[in-house]
Amino acid sequence: MSIGAVAAMRLLLRRELTLSFRRPEQLLQPLVFFLIVTTLFPLGLSPQLSLLREMAPGVLWVAALLASLLSMDGLFKSDADDGTLEQLALSGQSLGIIVIAKTIAHWLVSGVALVVVSPVVATTLAIPIEAFPIMMLSLAMGTLTLSWLGAIGAGLTVGLRRGSVLLSLIILPLAMPLLIFGANATDRAIGGESAAGPLYFLAALCVFTTTLAPFAASTALRITLE
Amino acid sequence: MSAAPYCLEVDRVHVWRGDRHVLKGTSFRLEGGELLHVWGPNGTGKTTLLRVACGLLRPEQGAVSWMGRAIHSFAADYQAALAYASHETALKSDLTALENLRFTVGLKRAVEGAELRETLAKVGVGACADLPARVLSAGQRRRVAIARVLALRAPLWLLDEPYTNLDTDGAAFMSAMLDAHVDQGGCAVVVAHHDLALGCRVRRLELSA
Numbered sequence: 001m002s003i004g005a006v007a008a009m010r011l012l013l014r015r016e017l018t019l020s021f022r023r024p025e026q027l028l029q030p031l032v033f034f035l036i037v038t039t040l041f042p043l044g045l046s047p048q049l050s051l052l053r054e055m056a057p058g059v060l061w062v063a064a065l066l067a068s069l070l071s072m073d074g075l076f077k078s079d080a081d082d083g084t085l086e087q088l089a090l091s092g093q094s095l096g097i098i099v100i101a102k103t104i105a106h107w108l109v110s111g112v113a114l115v116v117v118s119p120v121v122a123t124t125l126a127i128p129i130e131a132f133p134i135m136m137l138s139l140a141m142g143t144l145t146l147s148w149l150g151a152i153g154a155g156l157t158v159g160l161r162r163g164s165v166l167l168s169l170i171i172l173p174l175a176m177p178l179l180i181f182g183a184n185a186t187d188r189a190i191g192g193e194s195a196a197g198p199l200y201f202l203a204a205l206c207v208f209t210t211t212l213a214p215f216a217a218s219t220a221l222r223i224t225l226e
Numbered sequence: 227m228s229a230a231p232y233c234l235e236v237d238r239v240h241v242w243r244g245d246r247h248v249l250k251g252t253s254f255r256l257e258g259g260e261l262l263h264v265w266g267p268n269g270t271g272k273t274t275l276l277r278v279a280c281g282l283l284r285p286e287q288g289a290v291s292w293m294g295r296a297i298h299s300f301a302a303d304y305q306a307a308l309a310y311a312s313h314e315t316a317l318k319s320d321l322t323a324l325e326n327l328r329f330t331v332g333l334k335r336a337v338e339g340a341e342l343r344e345t346l347a348k349v350g351v352g353a354c355a356d357l358p359a360r361v362l363s364a365g366q367r368r369r370v371a372i373a374r375v376l377a378l379r380a381p382l383w384l385l386d387e388p389y390t391n392l393d394t395d396g397a398a399f400m401s402a403m404l405d406a407h408v409d410q411g412g413c414a415v416v417v418a419h420h421d422l423a424l425g426c427r428v429r430r431l432e433l434s435a
Contacts, residue, residue: 003332003333003334003335003336007336008333011328011329011332011333012329012333014329015321015325015329018321018325019318019320019321022320022321022358023320079318082314082316082317082318082319083312083314083315083316084316084317084318084330086282086310086312086316087310087316087330087374088330088333089282090280090281090282090305090308090310091305091330091333091334092302092303092305092306092333092334093302093333094302225282226282226283226284
């Protein structure tokens with residue numbers, strides 16, 4: 001009678017993506033934020049290419065981090081507010097599947113979108129084209145990790161009325177390693193050095209959160225549902 | 227549906243919300259072919275009892291069992307057997323009525339769009355199937371939520387104030403639906419602050435402050 005986990009996941013992913021595309025302004029908000037922050041830096045600092053290139057990895061990563069955080073707050077909130085989260089929790093599917101589907105959908109519409117526009121931003125920050133693949137790869141892994149961390153934070157704070165501030169406080173310290181290794185990988189790629197070291201660290205963080213965050217987030221969610 | 231011995235049992239359940247002792251040893255036993263009407267003044271824990279019964283809320287003391295087994299020992303199977311309608315209609319305003327149904331009913335059983343359309347039509351909102359829930363009136367939203375309960379085809383219904391916002395026709399339909407469900411051997415727990423005009427076997431549980 002009941003449908004399998006894979007079919008449920010597919011249905012949930014479709015639900016999340018449909019909902020995101022019905023709200024284009026929410027979809028574009030982090031992207032626009034990312035673009036604005038990164039284009040303001042050259043204006044505020046100096047248009048000197050060497051200086052820009054030196055600052056670029058840090059600017060890029062801080063902007064990506066904050067942009068991703070911006071959309072994190074709503075991950076479970078809107079479903080909790082209108083009662084659909086209860087319906088999902090009572091669907092007979094495990095909360096883990098719901099968390100995984102929602103987080104992957106979040107990453108697809110926020111993280112992947114950031115990765116796609118990052119070459120444009122990188123050009124304004126004078127990052128050479130040769131560094132683009134490493135930069136995009138590190139951003140992809142970094143934003144996925146961030147989405148997982150955010151899922152835990154969002155699960156913990158969904159029941160609170162002013163949860164978004166607390167959410168940032170929970171996630172940002174955990175995101176520091178991402179910032180360090182991500183910016184370092186991009187920096188090394190710009191300098192033409194091997195970025196394997198920081199990339200391995202990013203990949204390890206990515207695998208670590210992908211495997212553990214669903215458990216943590218679904219437990220957090222179960223507690224808030226009570 | 228009539229062959230299986232459905233039975234929901236809530237045994238001396240205690241729930242505290244902060245300092246408030248909301249449910250004080252509430253018990254009931256409900257068998258297939260019976261409807262339990264939970265009533266009482268506001269703030270006496272009617273909704274809390276329903277949330278305990280569907281497993282969203284674990285009671286501090288006491289047990290809930292379905293067909294003789296504690297519900298937390300087989301949560302997924304138990305939840306597949308129940309249809310819960312909260313006092314919120316639980317519809318996403320950006321999705322159409324049909325999509326709303328497809329994405330919740332579809333998680334429990336494989337379902338075709340045509341069947342869901344039929345269910346919506348039966349409840350009297352067939353024309354709204356492709357409209358976003360945002361533009362529906364409160365009564366129409368309630369009807370869509372009722373259509374979801376019907377479409378879930380679950381033996382156990384847990385309904386929180388299902389008559390809210392319904393017009394006379396809608397209320398009559400709701401009652402007929404409950405009668406049919408219970409007469410076929412299903413169970414239903416209905417929270418309502420008014421009398422229910424039903425033909426089926428109704429038991430009453432009064433909660434007091």
